[in-house]
Amino acid sequence: MYSRLRELRAERKWSQAVLGEKLGVSRQTINAIEVGKYDPSLPLAFAIARLFETRIEEIFDPDREAEV
Amino acid sequence: MVLKQGSGSLEGLCERDRLNAGILGRWTLAWGIGTVVAGVLLGPSEGGIASVYPWLNGIIVVPLVAAGFMIKAYLRFLSQADELVRLVLLRAAAGGFGVVFALGIVFYLTSQIFGQWEDEGAITWVLGFITFEVSFFRQWKKLDVQPSA
Numbered sequence: 001m002y003s004r005l006r007e008l009r010a011e012r013k014w015s016q017a018v019l020g021e022k023l024g025v026s027r028q029t030i031n032a033i034e035v036g037k038y039d040p041s042l043p044l045a046f047a048i049a050r051l052f053e054t055r056i057e058e059i060f061d062p063d064r065e066a067e068v
Numbered sequence: 069m070v071l072k073q074g075s076g077s078l079e080g081l082c083e084r085d086r087l088n089a090g091i092l093g094r095w096t097l098a099w100g101i102g103t104v105v106a107g108v109l110l111g112p113s114e115g116g117i118a119s120v121y122p123w124l125n126g127i128i129v130v131p132l133v134a135a136g137f138m139i140k141a142y143l144r145f146l147s148q149a150d151e152l153v154r155l156v157l158l159r160a161a162a163g164g165f166g167v168v169f170a171l172g173i174v175f176y177l178t179s180q181i182f183g184q185w186e187d188e189g190a191i192t193w194v195l196g197f198i199t200f201e202v203s204f205f206r207q208w209k210k211l212d213v214q215p216s217a
Contacts, residue, residue, distance in 0.1 A: 020082075024082075025082075025150050025151065025152070026081055026082055026085070026150045026152060026153065028150075028152055028153075028208070028211060028212045029150055029151060029152040029153075031211075031212060032152055032211045032212070037210075037211050038152055038155070038211060040151070041151050044151060
């Protein structure tokens with residue numbers, strides 16, 4: 001699944017570890033979402049959207065493949 | 069962008085997962101040592117040291133208790149784990165269970181055809197356990213793909 005997570009994270013100059021800490025997940029989880037190897041759970045997707053103050057569908061697009 | 073595989077180590081686990089993994093590892097080690105010690109003391113069907121000292125038969129409780137705590141530690145790890153770690157743990161457990169199930173059938177059928185093989189149960193569980201460990205680290209490494217650019 002395509003996500004804008006890397007782009008949003010880069011805008012804020014956060015590392016994967018820092019974002020993982022803010023969301024209460026591992027750096028590997030953030031990395032796997034960014035490269036499209038793992039689709040986040042619904043609670044995590046909501047937490048990501050809340051953190052970036054946007055809507056889930058503006059971060060994730062299930063109809064598009066991840067660009068890695 | 070070029071991708072390269074991560075180290076496959078447990079680096080990056082949060083403190084809670086690291087703690088739970090440590091507890092699981094210690095109980096697994098206790099179970100392994102307990103099983104080996106009990107196996108040596110209880111010996112083969114002809115009787116080990118315990119056939120001379122019957123009170124040593126009580127050693128069978130050690131691996132059983134350790135196994136109980138190991139399962140409890142695994143379930144706690146699973147329920148509290150980071151969601152990617154949970155996925156990896158479940159996939160590894162499925163792999164381990166699959167091997168135990170498949171080998172169980174194979175050993176049953178071969179024992180029916182060629183006669184009983186004494187150590188089949190132990191080998192099945194050891195291979196299942198090794199599969200679990202290998203699957204866990206393989207999955208973890210596979211999912212930890214680092215973007216290099």
